[in-house]
Amino acid sequence: MQVTGFYYLNNQSHSTEVTLWLTQDSSCEQVRIYSGDELLVQFDQYRQGQQLSGLPVELVFIDGSRFVPHSASHRWPSESAWDRLLERIEKHKTAVLGCVIASAVLAWLLFFKFIPASAAVVARSLPDSVVHAASEQTLAALEYVYLEPTNLDEAQQTHIRTLWQSHIAKMDQAPEHLVLHFYSAPEIGANAFALPDGQVVLTDELALILKDNDTALLAVLLHEIGHVQYQHGLTLAAQSAGSSVTLALMFGDLEGFAEIIMGTGSALIQQQFSRDMERQADTFALEQLSQLGYHRSAFAEAMQALAQAHGMDEKEQGTLWDYLSSHPAISERIENAHKTD
Amino acid sequence: MDLSQTDSATNTTPQFQPYSRRVEFSGSGKEFFSIWIVNIVLTLLTLGIYSAWAKVRTYRYFYGHTQLDGHRFDYLATPIQILKGRILAFIFFVIYMFCTQFVPVLGILAIFILLFLTPWIINQGMRFNMRMSRYRNVRFNFKGSYGEAFVVFLLLPVASVFTLYLLLPYVFKRMDQYLHSHIEFSDTPISVNTKGGEYYLAALMAYVAAGIVAVIMLALAGAFGFGLEAMIQDPEMMNDQAGAIAGVSIMVMMMIVYFVAFAVATGIYQTHIRNHLLNSSELQGIADFKSDLKMIDYTLLVFTNTLAIVFSLGLAYPWAKVRSARMLSNATEVTFLCDPQTLHDQLGEQQSAFGEEAADMFDIDLSLG
Structure with a gap:
């Protein structure tokens, strides 16, 4: 997997335009970061940042340096099932419409049923x-x-x-x-x-x-x-x-x-x-x-x-x-x- | 004689030419709507607990889509930090509500405690928000003091009451100045040279414009009202129902007048102050800010946003948020006075040191919003 983006050193504003290579085989992962043809650094561990529709997902490395891809749609193999689910729902028109209806129903249940009922319980148990x-x-x-x-x-x-x-x-x-x-x-x-x-x-x-x-x-x-x-x-x-x-x-x-x-x-x-x-x-x-x-x-x-x-x-x-x-x-x-x- | 001076100047910034960039906002209303509605469903399902995750997602969306010179802003807070703050705020709120409803004397005591905590809460909130904001891998910071915040947010507002609020624009000036001049980036505080006169001018313009709008609208409403009255003179229309309808329509009319005048005043005041504040601020030696927000554009934005939110029963909220962010970003320009590649995150370097640990314990978000 080959991705271009900015590479930031820990606690410094200095950014380098780099190409990141991610190789994966059954036993290990390896990240190599190149500036042009020159290999800047390589890591065998990384942690991916939080995922959100429309925004790039950064990688953070052990020494505190970070890689931010230029592409907002690029996703890493390490993405969590929950993040993927949320993003799928957010991208799915019918699911979003379902959420609009669900939020109306839930709000009604909450304001007209749940809150009054629990208020009555609270009032009685004081x-x-x-x-x-x-x-x-x-x-x-x-x-x-x-x-x-x-x-x-x-x-x-x-x-x-x-x-x-x-x-x-x-x-x-x-x-x-x-x-x-x-x-x-x-x-x-x-x-x-x-x-x-x-x-x-x-x-x-x-x-x-x-x-x-x-x-x-x-x-x-x-x-x-x-x-x-x-x-x-x-x-x-x-x-x-x-x-x-x-x-x-x-x-x-x-x-x-x-x-x-x-x-x-x-x-x-x-x-x-x-x-x-x-x-x-x-x-x-x-x-x-x-x-x-x-x-x-x-x-x-x-x-x-x-x-x-x-x-x-x-x-x-x-x-x-x-x-x-x-x-x-x-x-x-x-x-x-x-x-x- | 001048040699040493020129020498050091060329040493620190070798052949650096200052350059200006507009802030860009790339978010879309449609995309944020999806994020927002999923947030609401999950918040409702979890009885509010998910709201901490929702806030982080919302902030990350707006920060991440704000770009300057090709680099995005980052929002760094974790949901757990927000959740802790909300639980604290919630506990205080429940105690407070309980006190005011059931034991009013304790309620008054709670208000006093809250009053004296206010400067601390403001400092804490600013500190948290700034430390959770990052641009180009460098975090912002905020270094306020309780004493100064106490003067600016408690003493001066109280004093302004005794001057029939004539002091109020000056108080707002001091508040803005306090909140912005204690922000630091790369160990450099923002210098804010705002002028009290501009705040008085903004307030005056807002008042006069709102007054003119209200008078014109009331005159129109009055003309319309006479017409209505003439119709009601018809004896068959002159029943109780018509009376009630007239009563309600007068109320609705007053609300509309109030709303329009309010939007005009808000638009004018905020535009003038924002432009003045940013134009008078500089991150010394690092960046200079410029804002050229258009008064009419912004007033119309405030006006249409409110209408859209109200008439869509809240559904237009994401669209309104995104277009505000876009307009404000596009009206902002930053001139880099030194090479932005050479800055350091002082916070990160201190963090291993002592002292920060204790402060980090309070690194929680105290606002309910």
């Missing part, structure tokens, strides 16, 4: 102490930014607490450590949310609008218990972390606007999962309402009251905005409550 510490910290942060001491009077608080406790006691499989907090939250308005360790926060504003409808209030609280039951908060957090790392590994150095677009796509996927979780919590609340012997329409009443409090027309939804939202459309949730009644 020790209680960690979950509790996390919830305490989150609540402290929320208290600092949004929450103020409750303005509900003692009687109201006792009334709601009694409602809460009497029904938790009757539930089949309530999560442990459920605690109810009251806060005034002028900036958030009528709302309720759950922390992963079972603390549920009810805002004064929500308690007020549902003051004459205990069952509707109960429906909202059951929805929040549903979030605790399924560990939604932690799952979503673990999932978003997993997706960010995976995207970073796939694209690495996306710049500027392309990065923003990919980030937006990833955020939209997260919202999709968030809406699914809300639906799951809704279903949980509806089922519990039925089991406790209440009418499921109480949930619909709660949703209507919420929509009104936030100045939303319940029919207004069902548009493009839905895809940007973390919650399903109110109309859908109300319809759902009436559907299987």
Whole structure:
């Protein structure tokens, strides 16, 4: 085998235009390097460099000198089976097309199946102490930014607490450590949310609008218990972390606007999962309402009251905005409550 | 009297005539697409582990296809070095995410630790990248210091906040200067004589151009919007759906304006700075650099690359990377001031010596990209 190329001495920029002869018989290999007719050097060992489509493959010798062929397509007898396979796939049009399809399918499996499933496992296997510490910290942060001491009077608080406790006691499989907090939250308005360790926060504003409808209030609280039951908060957090790392590994150095677009796509996927979780919590609340012997329409009443409090027309939804939202459309949730009644 | 001087000059460079060569890039979008998509499939199949091998293949492809004076650049890092760095970065990232999500106070502490590690990480990253880059059998090197990196990458940016960001172009100048003037080749550092004024000029041009583009586009969008509104005046069209569509289309419109203005600003700023930086840099006694990137060409490139990547759902990424590399290479010229056949790899000669061993332990790539 005869190949032309550059021969570099160890650690020197000096390059010589050479012809390399590689002879192989059953017992040994021999490399002889000629500059013109003059034999420069010969070796009976060599190591080939990494192989890559479209680039020449260098030979490295024992004294650190290297030979780089001029021809980008020349390949050595020592090429590894793996390198050859990769290069074959890369050169094969159908195989490349197959890779495009495979990467789409794999990415879908990864982002929509594998990451959510492992996030759920991670969320469930976190020790209680960690979950509790996390919830305490989150609540402290929320208290600092949004929450103020409750303005509900003692009687109201006792009334709601009694409602809460009497029904938790009757539930089949309530999560442990459920605690109810009251806060005034002028900036958030009528709302309720759950922390992963079972603390549920009810805002004064929500308690007020549902003051004459205990069952509707109960429906909202059951929805929040549903979030605790399924560990939604932690799952979503673990999932978003997993997706960010995976995207970073796939694209690495996306710049500027392309990065923003990919980030937006990833955020939209997260919202999709968030809406699914809300639906799951809704279903949980509806089922519990039925089991406790209440009418499921109480949930619909709660949703209507919420929509009104936030100045939303319940029919207004069902548009493009839905895809940007973390919650399903109110109309859908109300319809759902009436559907299987 | 002058005899000794002329003597030594002729001794070191006997009859050497400086000559200039353009950098050439010979990669093809099609070829890199194959490499990239195989990389992605294997990365997904191995849940990210193969990404280290993928990075080496990508870098080797771009380095190997960059040629100057008939010689190719080489990327020398091994996948294991990249993998080690990624595992470290991944562990830190998981701890960080865990902290911010679950224990915000610890998260703030982690941010502070990361902040003070930043100069070290920047130095380490540059050092690694330079040592893994080779031209004509000679490796590059980077010799930065924590103190200087701390001033340039932490103190100055913070200071610029207090000057309403008026200091920012100067800060960018210092960053570029720091990153480039500590690069060494054949034991010679690059001398960088950039001027702060050029950075202010670049920023000003980018701002003004982006502003003009945004105003023109908003005016056009406004005219279009009035037309739309006139149509919606038709009472039957005036329903909630139309309202929502109008809302979304305004949002999309704003994104387009932002995107175009952003591309124009990026193109203008980067072109001006790249040309200025390379034209003011010299590898003393070895090579002089020249860059003549065209502002309009490069802006169009940034613009079309982004459009292609977004509308192909990422599939045009390899094509975009290759055409950027080609344009930047072709805009670069190197003048050899001494015979490039006579250089030495100082790194290789030191490597047997002590001290390097410990440093090599940290010869890992710390970036996730």
